[in-house]
Amino acid sequence: MTDLKYSDVTPREDFLNRRRFVAAMAVGGGSIAAGLAPSISSAAIDAVPSIYSTDEELTPLEAITTYNNYYEFGTGKDDAAKRAGGLTTKPWSVVIDGMVNNPGTYDLEDILKDVTLEERIYRLRCVEAWSMVVPWIGFELGTLIARADPTPGARYVAFETLFRPEEMPGQSSRLLEWPYREGLRLDEAMHPLTILATGLYGEELPNQNGAPLRLVVPWKYGFKSIKAIVRMTLTEEEPPTTWNMQSPREYGFYSNVNPEVHHPRWSQASERPVGKGFFAKRKPTLMFNGYAEEVASLYDGMDLRQNY
Numbered sequence: 293m294t295d296l297k298y299s300d301v302t303p304r305e306d307f308l309n310r311r312r313f314v315a316a317m318a319v320g321g322g323s324i325a326a327g328l329a330p331s332i333s334s335a336a337i338d339a340v341p342s343i344y345s346t347d348e349e350l351t352p353l354e355a356i357t358t359y360n361n362y363y364e365f366g367t368g369k370d371d372a373a374k375r376a377g378g379l380t381t382k383p384w385s386v387v388i389d390g391m392v393n394n395p396g397t398y399d400l401e402d403i404l405k406d407v408t409l410e411e412r413i414y415r416l417r418c419v420e421a422w423s424m425v426v427p428w429i430g431f432e433l434g435t436l437i438a439r440a441d442p443t444p445g446a447r448y449v450a451f452e453t454l455f456r457p458e459e460m461p462g463q464s465s466r467l468l469e470w471p472y473r474e475g476l477r478l479d480e481a482m483h484p485l486t487i488l489a490t491g492l493y494g495e496e497l498p499n500q501n502g503a504p505l506r507l508v509v510p511w512k513y514g515f516k517s518i519k520a521i522v523r524m525t526l527t528e529e530e531p532p533t534t535w536n537m538q539s540p541r542e543y544g545f546y547s548n549v550n551p552e553v554h555h556p557r558w559s560q561a562s563e564r565p566v567g568k569g570f571f572a573k574r575k576p577t578l579m580f581n582g583y584a585e586e587v588a589s590l591y592d593g594m595d596l597r598q599n600y
């Protein structure tokens with residue numbers, strides 16, 4: 293590196309937030325909990341970056357929180373930032389049911405208190421037609437599923453978003469079939485790179501990004517990462533998913549990032565980095581969004597054109 297200061301090369305917003313983030317990390321001997329709002333785990337947590345963290349340049353907070361897809365609040369990229377503020381996210385609980393030995397309503401505060409659910413900072417690439425690098429705070433989905441203790445026949449996890457039209461104005465339209473649904477194969481759900489996020493940039497998760505609890509599956513297209521989760525159901529059969537129900541030819545169950553398999557209406561070979569101006573150079577998209585080493589083996593022997 294040169295002796296350029298970090299602030300010389302980084303958008304100011306990003307710089308300030310990184311500084312706040314680093315300051316929070318310094319508090320309490322590495323615990324980020326001390327400096328943060330209570331819904332980020334109150335357990336003593338080590339602010340250890342996940343081994344999966346990339347050191348690529350982070351997308352500025354401003355871009356991550358103003359350029360969103362969240363149809364419960366409208367179809368415009370800025371609708372969620374404008375309208376999601378009024379969503380009540382406390383208290384929050386998640387029903388875990390279906391093929392598990394410990395079904396029930398899990399209170400989010402209790403989930404986060406559990407010391408086995410260690411939160412980490414995951415600086416992950418997220419991609420769709422556009423791409424971002426987001427410093428999530430989250431924990432492995434697998435640890436929560438393990439608590440619910442799937443029965444031997446369980447093969448998939450179905451996820452559901454909150455249905456609350458009074459606070460989610462988009463749910464009064466028939467744009468999509470509500471609630472928003474997603475699903476993963478159980479081995480995908482148990483992979484340590486599949487996380488539940490509760491925060492980003494060292495702060496509580498903003499509502500527009502799916503507060504208080506959203507999925508992040510970084511090797512799949514963005515729509516798999518369902519927001520505001522209230523239910524997880526373990527099933528034997530592949531569960532229905534919102535975008536697949538809406539347009540099965542365009543959106544498959546797997547939706548693994550794959551630069552060679554194109555969406556019927558557009559190429560998926562490249563991506564536009566968000567937060568660098570609209571004319572920023574597009575980047576080639578990587579197989580499994582760059583996480584092939586970690587996840588390709590989940591799909592050994594599968595035809596990824598067939599299983600798009």
Ligand SMILES: Nc1nc2c(c(=O)[nH]1)N[C@H]1C(S)=C(S)[C@@H](COP(=O)(O)O)O[C@H]1N2
Nearest residue numbers: 360361362363453472501514515517518519
């Ligand atoms: N409940 C719900 N979850 C959702 C969506 C949505 O409309 N509703 N949009 C998805 C899509 S299409 C994308 S690209 C990502 C966007 O996440 P971000 O706004 O945090 O970048 O959220 C996904 N999760």
Ligand SMILES: [Mo]
Nearest residue numbers: 361420514515
């Ligand atoms: Mo999306």
